Amino acid sequence: MAARPGRAQTLAAEAAGPLLTPAQFLGYTLGSRFTPQADVSRYAAHVVAHAPGQMKLVRYGQTYEHRPLAVVEVASKENFAKLADIAHNNRRLAGLESGAGSRQLPAVAWLSYNVHGNEAVSSEAVMQVLYDLANPQDAEMQQYLRNTVVLLDPCVNPDGHDRYVNWYNRVQNQSPQASPYSWEHHEPWPGGRYNHYYFDLNRDWAWQTQQESRQRIALYNQWLPAVHADFHEMGPNNSYYFSPAARPFHADITPFQRQFQNTIGEYNEKVFDQHNWLYFTREVYDLFAPTYGDTWPSFNGAIGMTYEQGGGGPAGLRYARVDGDTLTLAQRIAHHAAASRATIQATAEHHDELLREFETYYTTARTQPRGEYKTYVIAAGNDPGQLRNFTQYLDRQEIKYGFAPKQAKAKGYNYLSGKTETVQIEPRDIVVSMYQPKSTLVKVLFEPKPQLEDSLTYDITAWALPYSFGVKAYALPTRLAAAATAPASAMVKGSAAATEKPYAYLARWNSLQDVRFLSRLLQQKVKVRFAEKAFAAEGQQYAPGSLVITRAGNEGLGAKFDQLVRAQADSAGTVLHAVKSGFSTTGGDLGSGSVRAIKMPMVAVVTGPGTDATAFGEVWHFFEQQLGYPLTVLGTEYLSTVPLSKFDVLILPDGNYADVYPERALDNLKTWVRAGGKLIAMEGAARFLADKRDFLLKTKPAASGDSSKAARANPYRGLRRYGDAQRRGLEDQAQGSIYRVALDNSHPLAFGYGDAY
Structure with a gap:
């Protein structure tokens, strides 16, 4: 059997011969079929191999289905040798690294394609963009690269992309059918939009719940580009959308960011007008919620934009639109490729302005942070598991935090009560100051009630982190001093209980970490019980739901019992308490009938x-x-x-x-x-x-009708204007609403919670 070629051999093979166009490399014309992600990656490697002094393929991770995630870094030959310096320079301009930054280096533009897998034109278009960037005969593009570094992510969501492409290539007719009734325009469940776990990655920028998002944003934060463009598709009967964005704008989108949306829009207008292509701006796609590939980069100092091509999963290779035109994949590719080029051109020709405003953005963030609140405090008394999750999240966002060194009182907003009141600051409370590089992102993520100029918005309207994580927190209008590091007692970690061979191990039932701990124990055949009622043992109080792991009943584990339980607690982040006796000072003893065995459910x-x-x-x-x-x-x-x-x-x-x-x-x-x-x-x-x-x-019907005196006086008051139809569609929706819910925490479903959540 022949040996599998190594990476060096593969690169050498890709570099052999001349630089090929996408059609020459693939063996078919772009737009005549959909390309699997592996072939898109192969073409990217081919182009990179033919521009070794200008391009580099950087793998930054992999999907849940083990497909590679990578970006192509592109620069002029002069700037290519300085790529690392350029990335560090952006971070110095932002104040995230020590030293003075320079505005004499190129601006960075990051272009993301195919975050929604069945919006597959993006990965087709990026191959044309790669060729244009590498083509030495393309004098205009080579000129742009003198003043900009371009990062291309050819496929943000390879799992969803291949789910769509594999399906379409399997069902398409030999001659593509434009009729919208043909089965190639009706993608089966679940569709290719989502990733492996059917999450919408375009709504995961701020939350980073998915592996792909965490890996991508770790690399993004190394570069902090001045421009980020996110390429999408919408319904096939639409034309093309590019910036400027629709209202509402979040209040923290700066005047320059708003103005430069118009600037890049003018570059796109020019090329679309030259080709008589239809387009629209300032409609549908707003800049409000921080979850997207335009807003999250904007709150990190970039010019964040969405590009939307009419098409998407239903469009296939050819689609008969309601206006009588036939939309082709080739047309969709041409539009995205042209918008990509216009974005690169605008970045290059305004690189001085972009870097100046980028530096100003972060200088202002550090020294004159916006907003009413200057400090956010997360109480150290929260569950250790919740605090661990919270600080890990802040770390991923590169949000700096410290710890309160001593007790203090301050006036501030209490997230739980929803009121401004005197709050008690305790030593070891987590302190997030607004006087830091990421203060705009901090404000957006922590603000209790985002200022909304219009309820007609694309998505959610509430998301404050203390509510999302379920932690006790305060927002203070004053600046609060904080220690850079926490005392040892403040570190959030699992506890390897000190007693060598205790009677039992006890663990409180307060967080997801504790659920994970129980899950691991059950799978390791450890017998676990839980307390139905509160009890106290050896100076500690335990609420209903607390876990009880006794040596009795686990004799079959022998000598490995203690090591296994402690190791799983440390791994999960659960705090263990070892007790020497089964006697409880209050409540049921550990052998009581109120301490019930947990069966591992199927x-x-x-x-x-x-x-x-x-x-x-x-x-x-x-x-x-x-x-x-x-x-x-x-x-x-x-x-x-x-x-x-x-x-x-x-x-x-x-x-x-x-x-x-x-x-x-x-x-x-x-x-x-x-x-x-x-x-x-x-x-x-x-x-x-x-x-x-x-x-x-039981269901509780919503109140209907208007029985007010005004309604009785004017019976026509209830008639609705046709022009308000879209706004009326939002009346019964509660996108992003956050509610305080009263809980019966005597019920096992609410064990571990307070009276409300």
Whole structure:
């Protein structure tokens, strides 16, 4: 068997012969078919190999399905040798690295393609852009590279991209059918938009829940580009969208960022007008919520933009639009390639201005931070696991924080009460100052109530981190001194209990880390119990839900019992307490009937047509990536044949279950529940069951009608204007709303919580 070629051999092979156009390399014309991600990567490697003094392929990670993630770094020959200096220079200009930055170096433009997998034109267009950047005969592009460094991410979401491309290439007709009724325009569930876990990566920039996002943003923060463009597609009957963005703008989008949206828009207008291509600006795509590939970079000092080409998953190779035109993949490629080029040109020709304003942005952030609040305090008394999650999140964002050195009182906004009041600052509280490079991002992420100029917005309107993480926190209008490092007692970590061979180990049930700890113990065959009632032992108070791991009952583990329990606690971040006796000073003793054994449940979740892909993906990701707990995934196509008696818990994510559960299948579900099965129905699943007998679910209808005196006086008041239709569509939505919910924490479902959350 021949040896597999190594990386050096592969690069040498790619460099052999002349630089090829995409068509020459692939063997077909761009736009005549969709290209798998592996071939896009191969072409990128080919181009890089032919421009060794101008291009570099940098792998920054991999997807959950083990596909590579990489960017291509592009510069002039003169600047290529200084790439590391240019990246460090941006960070020095931002104040994230010591030393003075220079505005004499090139500006950096980062172009991201195909974050939504079935918006597959982006990865086709990037091959043309790569060729143009490497082509020595393209004098204009070579001139642009004198003043800009270009980073291209050819495919942000390879898993979703290949899910779409593999499907389309399998079903397409030999002659592409433009009719929107042809099956090649009807992507099956779940579609290629999402990543492996069916998360929308374009809504993950701020939260970084997904592996792809964390890896990409780690590299992004090394560069801090002055311009970031995010390439998308929208419905096939639309034209093309580029900046300037629609309102509402977040209040922290600076005047220069708003103005430069117009500047780049003018570059795009010019090329689109020259070709008589249709386009629109200042509609639909706003700059408000921090979750996107335009807003999150904007709050990190860049000019962040979205580009939207009409097409997307339904468009295929040819699509008959309602206006009578036929939209082709080749046209879509041409538009994205032209917008990419215009963005690079605008960055190059305004590099001085971009770097000057970039430096000003961060200088202002450090010295004159915007907003009412100057310090955010996260109480050290929060659960250690929650604090660990919180500080890890801040670290990923490169948000600096310190620790309160002593007790103090201050006036501030209490996130839990929603009121401005006198708050008590305790030693070791986490202190996030606004006097730092990332203060704009801090303000946006922490602000209790974002200022919204218009409710007609593209997405969520509330997201404050203390609410998202469920931590006690305060926002102070004053600057608070903080120590750079925490005392040892403030470090958040698991505890290897000191007693060598205790009677039992106790762990409080307060955070996701504790759930992960329990998950690992159960999978290691450790017998665990939980306290139904509060108790006290050896000077410590334990709330209902606390875990009890006794030596009794675990004799089969022998000498490895202690090491196993302690190792899993350290790994999960759970604090263990070792006790020498089973006696409790208050409440039930550890052998009481109120300390109940935990059986390892068999859990299943339903997926497939009829369920919402992202709702299922949330459950799937939660069990696999956050809990590390085994989960059986059941398809709706064969659900009626599954013996539910094999499972203890069944999760129905959001969806439309009318076809999933016809009457006979519903009877089987009822029988399983009556036999002790635990059913978790979410959103649409709960609504579906609320209409069915025996499930005992109640709905509360929303108030309707206007019984006011004004309405009675003017019976036509209720008539609605046609022009307000879009705004009326938002009336019953609560995007991003955050509610305080009262809890019955005597119930096992609410163990570990307070009276409200």
